[in-house]
Amino acid sequence: MRAMQVTELGQPLTLEDIPEPQAAPGQVVVKVRTCGLNFGDLLIIKGTYQEKPQLPFTLGMELCGTVTAVGEGVTDLLTGQRVAAYCGFDALADYAAIPANVCVPVPDEMTDEHAAAFLIAYGTSHVALSYKAGLKPGERLLVLGASGGVGLTAVELGKLMGAEVVAVARGAEKLQVAKQAGADHLVNSETDDIREMVKALGGADVVYDPIGGDQFRAALRACNPEARLIPLGFASGEVPQIPANHLLVKNLTVIGFYWGGYTRVNPAVLTDSFRELIAWYVEGRIHPHVSHVLPLEEANDALDLLRTRKATGKVVVRIS
Template identity: 85%
Template sequence: MRAMQVTELGQPLALRDIAKPVAGGGQVVVKVHTCGLNFGDLLIIKGTYQEKPQLPFTLGMELCGTVTEVGEGVSRLKVGQRIAAYCGFDALAEYAAISADVCVAIPDEMSDEHAAAFLIAYGTSHVALDYKAHLKPGERLLVLGASGGVGLTAVELGKLIGAEVIAVARGAEKLAVAQSMGADHLIDSDTDDIRAVVKSLGGADVVYDPIGGAQFKAALRACRPEARLIPLGFASGEVPQIPANHLLVKNLTVIGFYWGGYTRVNPKVLTDSFEVLTKWYVEGKIKPHVSNVLPLAQANEALDLLRTRKATGKVVVRIE
């Protein structure tokens, strides 16, 4: 089968012919239809992600596909069943052998492209805002990186929860996408003073931050007393150092959050979240924004859309 593999850290993926996998105990083999790309994929290629698989390996954290083989001990999934999965690796291939525990059934109403764009982006934002930050209707939510894969879902879900949403993104085109998802206020990170604008609006109750760096520092200083800050990524390349005296004076709370970690420490958090999100999708309350769909052979070009920040929402690779 064909797979897009990392053969050397920091280098483009190589399209290779490798052996088709077989299902081990507790696994299923999935014929992959689509793979959703994530910022974490770029970190994996560089070798700076939390998990570092042995070279060579197949890239791709999340997929949509159809079960073609069921391994020993698996009773929940059946051959022919359509699923989405957060697998961490192996999704940029024609077939993938993955743990049955990371697979979820998807409704017929959900397209392959939406299914591959759903789990990580919506799951991250929903668990962060609802389970971790306890965002309430009427609160003011500041979303940094608001046009990206996770940021755009934070805007959409924050508005659905009933918050007043401030979206920060780069340029009028990306801000327009955030506005289309429900943002009440727009801040251009290239030209506007984030701290000044947010303070003029009354300050932030919750800060959702996949960016880090200078934007986190500005957001910290624009928080209202008892605000909650959620650092969940560092797309700027700078991990901010948090001055404890600022936390003390305003009674602020910084909430560490890694969505993928819940697959090990408390998977029920994720399954409960996905149940809610799927219901909202079927009811038409949420809809993934997929800006680009490319074929498997163009996975490097698809990754470049993330790397150069030319994409909005999600980039999906279709396995032809």
């Protein structure tokens, strides 16, 4: 089968012909239709992600496809069933063997592109805002990187949860995408002073930050007393150092959050979140934003859209 693999860290993916996988006990084999790309894929290629698979390996964290084989002990999935899955790796291929317990049945109303773009982006924002930060109606939510894959879902879900949403993104075009997702206030990170603009609005009660660096520091200084900050990525390339004295003065809480870790420590958090999110999708309350869909052979071009920040929302690779 075809697979886009990392054969050398820091180098473009190569299209390889590798054996089709078999379903081990507890696994299913999925014929992949679409794969959603994520910023974490870029970190994996560089070797700087939390998890470091052995070379060579097939890239791709999340997928939508059809179950073609069921391993021993799997009773809740059937061949021919359409599923989405967070698999961590292996999604940029014709077939993937993945644990059955990370698969989520996909409703007929959901397209392949939306299903592949759904789990990580919406799951990350939903668990972060609801389960971790306890976002309440009427609170002011500051979203950094608001036009990106996870940031845009944080804008949409924050508004759905009743928050007043302040979106920070680079340039007017990306801010317009955030506005369409429900942002109440727009801050241009290229030209505006994030700290001063947020303070002028009344300060932030919750900060959602996939960026880090200077933007995190500005957001920290714009927080209201008892605000909660969620650093969940460092797209700027800089992991911020948090001054503890600032936390003390305002009684701030910084919440560590790695969404993928819940597959091991508490999978029920994710399955409960998916159940609610899929219901919202079917009801028409959330609308995934996919800016680009490219074929498997152009996966490197698709990754470049993330690397150069030319995409908004999600980039999806169509396999079949």
